[in-house]
Amino acid sequence: MGEVSQKIMRELSIRLRKLRNRAILVVLLMVFAGYISKSTQQTDLAIVKAKGRLVMLTLPGPTTYFEDGRGKNGFDYLLAKAFADSLGVELDVKVVPTLRRLLLSVGGPQGDFAAANLVKTAVRDKSLSFAKPYLEVTQKLIYRGGSKRPRSLDRLEGELVVIADSSHSENLAKLKDEYPNLEWREQDNAEMSDLIRKVHDGEISYSVVDSLSYLINRHIYPKARSAMNISEPQPIAWAFPSHNDGTVLAAANAFLEDYIASGELQSLTDQLLAQTENFSASDSHRLGKLVANRLPKYEPLFRETANEFGVDWQLLAAVAYQESHWNPKAKSPTGVRGLMMLTMDTAKEMRVENRLDAAQSMKGGAAYLLKLKARLPKRILDPDRTLFALAAYNVGFGHLEDARVLTVRNGKNPDSWEDVRAHLPLLSKKKFYSTVKHGYARGGEPVLYVDNIQYYKTYLQLYSLSRQGPVLDSEYEREAAAPVDWDNALPSL
Numbered sequence: 001m002g003e004v005s006q007k008i009m010r011e012l013s014i015r016l017r018k019l020r021n022r023a024i025l026v027v028l029l030m031v032f033a034g035y036i037s038k039s040t041q042q043t044d045l046a047i048v049k050a051k052g053r054l055v056m057l058t059l060p061g062p063t064t065y066f067e068d069g070r071g072k073n074g075f076d077y078l079l080a081k082a083f084a085d086s087l088g089v090e091l092d093v094k095v096v097p098t099l100r101r102l103l104l105s106v107g108g109p110q111g112d113f114a115a116a117n118l119v120k121t122a123v124r125d126k127s128l129s130f131a132k133p134y135l136e137v138t139q140k141l142i143y144r145g146g147s148k149r150p151r152s153l154d155r156l157e158g159e160l161v162v163i164a165d166s167s168h169s170e171n172l173a174k175l176k177d178e179y180p181n182l183e184w185r186e187q188d189n190a191e192m193s194d195l196i197r198k199v200h201d202g203e204i205s206y207s208v209v210d211s212l213s214y215l216i217n218r219h220i221y222p223k224a225r226s227a228m229n230i231s232e233p234q235p236i237a238w239a240f241p242s243h244n245d246g247t248v249l250a251a252a253n254a255f256l257e258d259y260i261a262s263g264e265l266q267s268l269t270d271q272l273l274a275q276t277e278n279f280s281a282s283d284s285h286r287l288g289k290l291v292a293n294r295l296p297k298y299e300p301l302f303r304e305t306a307n308e309f310g311v312d313w314q315l316l317a318a319v320a321y322q323e324s325h326w327n328p329k330a331k332s333p334t335g336v337r338g339l340m341m342l343t344m345d346t347a348k349e350m351r352v353e354n355r356l357d358a359a360q361s362m363k364g365g366a367a368y369l370l371k372l373k374a375r376l377p378k379r380i381l382d383p384d385r386t387l388f389a390l391a392a393y394n395v396g397f398g399h400l401e402d403a404r405v406l407t408v409r410n411g412k413n414p415d416s417w418e419d420v421r422a423h424l425p426l427l428s429k430k431k432f433y434s435t436v437k438h439g440y441a442r443g444g445e446p447v448l449y450v451d452n453i454q455y456y457k458t459y460l461q462l463y464s465l466s467r468q469g470p471v472l473d474s475e476y477e478r479e480a481a482a483p484v485d486w487d488n489a490l491p492s493l
Contacts, residue, residue, distance in 0.1 A: 045087075045247035048112060054084045054248075055092045057102055057111035060433075060440035061191055062216045063272075064116050065093055068441060069396040070336050070343055075212075075272050076115040078333050079134065080238075082264070083255045095439070097430070098188055100165045103128070107241020112248060114239040117210065119167035121234075129242045131252045133235030134265060137210040139168055142199050145225040150206070153230065154179035158205025161195060164188040168208040171231050184208075193217050194429050197444075200224040212236075215273060220425075220444035271333040287321065287456065291463055294326045298339075301359055309366040314464070316366055318456035319390070322449065323365075328358040340365030369393055380415045387417040387450050391424070395446040399427055402436035403443065421447050 048054055058065045058076055065074040072081075077093065084091035094111050096102040106114045106128060119137065120130045141160075143150060150156050153175060162168040164186035176182050187195075195207040196214065200221035214226060240249040259265050295317065302320075306313035317326075323341040324330035331337050335344065338361035347355050350371075352364035372389040375397060380388060392400045403424045404414035412419040426432040427443030 043247040044112075044244050045251055048248060049087060049089060051089070053090045053092045054080075054087060054113075055094060055111040056080045056084075057094050057096050057105055057114040057116070059099065059102060059116040059191065060095050060430075061117070061193055061213070062428075062442050063212055065095065066440055066442055067396065067438070068399065068445075069392065069394050070332065070334055070341070071345070073334050075268070075333075076117060078268060079259075079265075080115045082259065083252060086255050087251065097434075099163055100188065103165065103239070106239050107244060112240075113252070117212065117236060118239050119210070119234045120237045121167050121170050123170055124167075124239070127242060128239045129244075129246070129249055130235075130237040130239055131249055132256045132260075133237045134256055134260065135212065135236035135269070136233040137212050137236055138229045138233055139171055139208050139231035140211055140214050141206060141208055141227045141230050142196065142214065142224050143206050143227045144199050144202055145223045147205070149225070150227050152179070154181040156182070156206055160184040160206040160208070161187055161190070161198070161204045162208045163190045163192065163195070167234065168210075172208070175230065189430055191428075191430065193442075196221050196224045197425065197428070210234075220442075220448065268333055286325075287459060290321070290326060291460070298326055298358060298362075301362055305359070305362045305366050308363070309370060311366060311370070312457075314457050314460040315386070315453070316362065317460055318453045319365065319369070319393070320362065321456050322453050328356055328361065337361075342368070372397060377415065384415065384417040387454075388420070390450045390453055391421075391446040394449040395424070395427075395441055395443070396438070398438040399441040399443070400424075400446070402433070402438050402441070403427060405436055406432055417450075421450070 042050065056077075060066060061074070063075045065072070065077040067073065072093070081091045096105060099116075102114055102116055103124070105111060118124070120133065124130075141150065141153070148157065160183065162172065162184055169184070169186050172182065172184055192209045192213040195204070196209055196217045198204045199207050200223040208230065218224065238252060240252070299317070302313040302317045306316050320326055320340050324339050326339065328339045330339070330341060332341060336342065338355035339358050340361050342350070342352060342355050342361060342364050346368055347364055350364035350367045352360045355361055355364075369389055372392045373385055376385055376388055388400060403420050403426070406423040406426055407414045407420050410423065412423070414420060424443040424447050427436070427441040433440045
């Protein structure tokens with residue numbers, strides 16, 4: 001080999017050694033950088049705390065999330081809010097239009113977890129991680145009262161409709177092996193409360209809903225009856241993304257374990273179910289006992305407040321009974337307190353310093369009711385004006401206005417309570433609430449709320465008459481002196 005060739009080879013060898021050393025250095029730097037990155041990377045829980053907010057994905061509904069005259073509400077919302085509070089962060093709620101979209105959105109940029117009365121199923125468990133169950137529900141086949149009650153799933157005489165991608169459709173698919181004639185239709189944009197309403201109205205023959213939704217809605221849609229349970233008890237749980245590091249899920253499990261052990265979950269559940277009892281129009285016996293034993297203590301205050309604000313004392317008393325059963329220490333799951341159940345914001349607005357003080361709460365409630373009346377167009381006259389204000393006291397003024405918009409769209413009178421009350425329940429149907437400003441509302445409840453208050457007011461009027469002596473002619477005298485059959489004397493609802 002010549003001298004030139006040897007020189008070239010030496011230079012080439014030096015360059016190769018340099019390249020090799022550089023390659024080794026690059027690899028080492030990459031490994032070191034990866035190590036540093038991994039060691040300094042924040043956990044998902046740390047990221048949530050750093051942001052200061054926990055994002056909850058949910059569906060609108062009475063057991064999940066909604067807003068009314070008392071603010072944000074719903075069982076899943078209240079439970080998730082307690083979890084967020086335990087982390088020291090704000091709860092950010094994002095409402096998703098369909099169950100399918102909800103399940104696909106978990107763990108994406110939209111939200112950290114899903115809380116929407118979700119049943120943990122074998123299919124869902126393949127793609128999602130579920131937290132510790134906090135409730136159990138059974139699946140109920142419901143039918144319209146007055147029609148033939150079904151005795152078997154393979155002998156249904158009519159259409160069975162369920163929510164698409166739901167645990168109900170999964171269960172029906174399993175049951176079809178046992179009941180070959182079983183057929184059903186899946187509806188993508190349906191909600192359980194809407195299906196219960198459709199059964200109640202006779203639009204469909206049957207549906208499958210969970211036991212909790214049935215309990216919450218049965219006072220609104222009493223013609224929707226339970227035919228049978230078609231499942232064993234199933235766990236309800238929050239859903240988390242399976243691809244995350246699991247730190248938020250672990251925190252949720254720790255919170256739920258403590259929340260259950262402390263009895264707070266049971267208390268929240270009891271209060272949730274108690275809320276449905278507030279709308280019962282068949283509690284005349286209880287009302288009679290409280291009229292005799294509790295009302296005398298507060299009647300002077302009702303009369304004094306009514307005189308101060310220029311309203312009927314029996315109306316105020318009826319509202320207070322509907323709200324709290326005349327219990328000045330009453331408390332709702334959302335923190336609404338007092339005789340007339342004022343929110344913190346409403347109490348502050350009405351200059352109520354102590355919501356547990358019966359006189360302050362009564363005056364605050366009366367002032368707020370008058371404020372709602374004042375916001376209505378002047379052309380609306382009583383009794384409609386008062387009935388509108390009562391509905392707004394319950395569901396919120398914005399939702400009431402949405403119902404009036406729907407009333408106009410349907411060619412009816414937005415200033416007539418009878419017309420608007422027929423449209424308020426539409427606010428629980430996606431087809432309608434998605435087209436108005438304030439979105440979903442439990443629109444059937446303000447209707448019952450107003451009906452009940454009218455019922456209680458009539459009861460109190462009859463009670464007052466029974467304590468008076470003869471006033472008019474001899475015929476009225478005989479009627480007034482006769483014992484009052486409270487259950488039969490009152491208007492039916």
